[in-house]
Amino acid sequence: MSSSKHFSLQPIAAAIGLSMISVAASAQSADAPAGLEEITVTAQKRAQNMQEVPVAVTAFGSDDLEQAGVETIADLERISPNTQLRASRATNTTLTAYIRGIGQNDPLWGFEPGVGLYIDDVYFARPQGAMLDVYDIERIEVLRGPQGSLYGKNTIGGAIKYVTKRMSGDAEMDLGVSVGSYNQRDITAAGKLPLIEDKLYVGATVASFNRDGFGTNNYTGAENYNKDITAARVSMEFTPTEELFIRLAADKTEDDSNNRHGSRLTTSLQTGEAPQDPFDSSAGAGDKQKVENTGTNLTVEWALSDNITVKSVSAWREGSTEGFIDFDGTQVNTFDAPVMYEDDQFTQELQFNYTNDRLALVGGFFYMDGYAAGAFDVIAGAALGGPAQEPQNAIAPTFVAATEGTADTESRAVYLQANYDLTDKATLTLGGRYTKDEKSATVYKARLFTDGSAGGASALFGGGDLLVLGVQSDFEEGGDWSKFNPKVGIDYQINDDTMVYASYAEGFKSGGINMRADVSASPAGFSHVFEPEDAASFELGLKTEMLDNRVRMNAAVFSTDYENVQITQTALIGTNFVPVVATDNVQSINGVELEVTAALTDSLTAVANMGYADASWDKFLDGAGMDVSDDRSVSNVPELSGMVGFTYETTMAGGSLILGGNLSYTDEIAMEVAVPNQPIDEDSYTLANVDVTWYSADEHWSVGLHGKNLTDEAYRVAGYNFPAFLGDDEILGFYGAPRTFTASVSYKF
Template sequence: MNKTIKSAAKFHPLAAAVMLACGAGLAHADAGLEEVTVTAQKREQSLQEVPVAVTAFNEDSLIENGVADLSDIQKLTPNTTLQVSRGTNSTLTAYIRGIGQQDPLWGFEPGVGIYVDDIYVARPQGAVMDVFDVERIEVLRGPQGTLYGKNTIGGAVKYVTKRLTGDTEFRIRGAIGSYNQRDIVLSGQTGLTDTAAIGFAVASYQRDGYGENLLTGADNYNKDILSGRVSLELNPTDTLWIRVAADSTKDDSNARFGFLMEDAPTGSETSPGSVYDHESNMPSDNSVETSGVSLTAEWQLSENLTVKSITASRSGETETNIDFDSISRPDFDVPAYYEDDQFTQEFQLSWSGEKSNLVSGIYYYEGTAKGSFDAVLGMYGITQNVSGSVDTESIAVYATMSWL
């Protein structure tokens, strides 16, 4: 959350400590109080009016805090853990207030819901999204079952992308750092007609590893990610807004092995500057591919009544190698494969009055999650194969009403 305080206000250490503990950020600016707008309850509200524990970050706040991907949010949000899962680069392990999911096995829904433009991302593979072309990220702590369903008993993380303005613009943002880091983000948009605009964003994140496989010489903890998004937005009338969007992410970074060497510099477990070497007998091959398409339409029937439809399809495929002890013996080696696809349809109806508000809707989900992995116990001469496929179909109706 990014707040602006009056320049004439006096600094009080206790007040600053309370604000920081609540996830607030201090910024010295001109006189005035910036209003933070969120959609934690599926309608636009001032953050101060939302009866939910929410921490929100706009684009400027994310850049100022050096947030590169979704896992960096945990450094700024209380009671929240967002980390890359063991052995992988793009699979998310998310916990809020101690509730979440450690292993991304098919048939188990995460306790923390991930949403991209109100589209539920059912599987954690590929959910460590790099931050670009973003308007706001919201972290909702605590159960969100009424509006977000049974899979948010810990909380929810909402990734909101920017709406197009129709102006012709092009932006380049890049970063160069240690270990041959080379990041570049290209984005732009232009108006096609008075009522239509198209936009795009492409991001490439490259970095050498800060560790290596002492047997093969392969980099450890490197980064090789390419992401892209394109959207077409239409405003046929003043009361109708339509967006067609597609996105794709490909992560070819090496599988994450290794442990901190005794003579390495001290530091956090995954921070550059530490040396993570290993002698794994497993190959470093790792591939994560995710993609999705969506159609969103919002129709304002009257000054108080709005109807919204969100149709989306997503799919993902992961091939990875996990070496639990990162040594040359096949004590517990796990070559794993995951594949998933999902289709969702949601209809929302929002009504706002002078002293009351209503948010209601119907939600449909259909998906398949499948995969397989070999648990190799070489010292015992045993290889245990585990595989499965789970089909899920669900429908839900929700409504919440509030009085001022």
């Protein structure tokens, strides 16, 4: 998808970034601008100035997110270095998250994410429903690098912390409406009511996010890439004394958007259909999708003294997904799959904080009881789907490969981290976490057959005319793992404005059981359990504020050894080809990150970030046990990415007008682990965005106008790549949003 504008915008972006720093450095005049505001984060599970935290962390407050037109956490990708946050293939709300080249590309139950997502300190265990819309927000923090000591397993790439607003002050109602391209129509309503002044509050937020499709399913006529999401959050906060805070909250999200169907990149061998426009498809598997996610949590914080605080976070979450995947993108059932997922989890964390003049301790206990299940049928044949899921008569027999299973996880962990001031300038960090994971799973896999008498769709999840040709797997298996993840670091405060730090941190992503296992093709005693991933990272960092705090620059250099990388592939076992999860794989990831914010004048602020990641395979064993590391791509890791932008604030109509714009660049990126230069891989691309926000003087009104992807760049964010499979080339692309404009109005009263 390359074009000449990639090469013209990239040097411009680089020039803007360099000139921004040089202009700031020369801005020492009598009318020098005020310093930058302090940013508070909880990256180390206690409130700190971001510039004093020896962790690579980027934070965005509610105003920052509003002014940048951030609608979902996917928008954070362009404003956080070495971060990829994208909707998974064929979905709106399943999250594919990578930080510093580590994440999860397979959302199947039984697999774990590599980036931890936390909503008000509650761990979000599954990627389904994790593509969060941003509303009722206080701030979002993006932590990069292994966070194993404080945040535990499955944070080996990093962690994302989504923090909602606490209630205070008088009764308030906030109404917001957004309209825009593709008939976008979003409505949010948030309110809070003090039942006992300054002590007991109740609050609620309701949101509806709707948009027509960017494209069309040309076979069924349904919208493709549309959005139909409703969400609600209710909470009660009680502060009976200055020392005690209690919050009870519940939330629910329903996504009734259509399945996202990918567009073909090659001509179909079955139908002769040529490649489609990026957002169009001719899929016949089905358009209807349903995703639900609900949760309840109770948080209790108690300050036992000026030095000691204890905190309890209890939470329950539940999710379900029903949908379809059409791998061939045609009306013929060459390779289709109805899918179902469900999950629930209970988590409990007990945490304590202790501080004195020289020592800060954070420790606690974490428990999780999680359940995930799913089922999918791979339908292969010549049966036709039909408009609005009304199947036509099949024209040939249909073969079905049915897979279903469950995965139960019980996890316990204890952790402790200490920051000790060796001197007035040097602080030593020592931390560690011990985790015990236990998993059990059931796996069922069978070959089925239907004569087509009731139509191709009768094959979905046990239709009435199915015949079991052979059971490939029907077993229960389990595994357990114990891990200790240490962290050691030292930071040195060169002066009041500059800190340098060095750290070593480890993390792991849990192992599991292969849900695609084929016992019938495996020798007796062959294990289907795969081992955890491990990451160990060295990091050097600099955090500084210069020119009377008018320029903030944070930089980090890291080197990560990434071992036991879990890769699903086909292996030759005896004389059979069997799907396995291979873990005899090792990566090296080395990189650099730079973030700069400069108050050039009282009105003009410039921002820039850059991420560089050099990722390579040190060892990669193919299905025959050969090391092919020199001939395999590393997925979801652009070598270079970055953003430059500005905000300009002035007065208008008695209020404050903020103008903003940015260019974000993403280098070439491989979508999957494969031989390099696959059709679904994406060339480099640049996105241009502009934002205008106006606030009334009384702070009741705000009006925004946001334009995204102004050059209407077509860029792939995911894909399926099955060449010469089942009589066709199933090579599909999924794309980021086209050019859009959104106008928003909100009123607080």
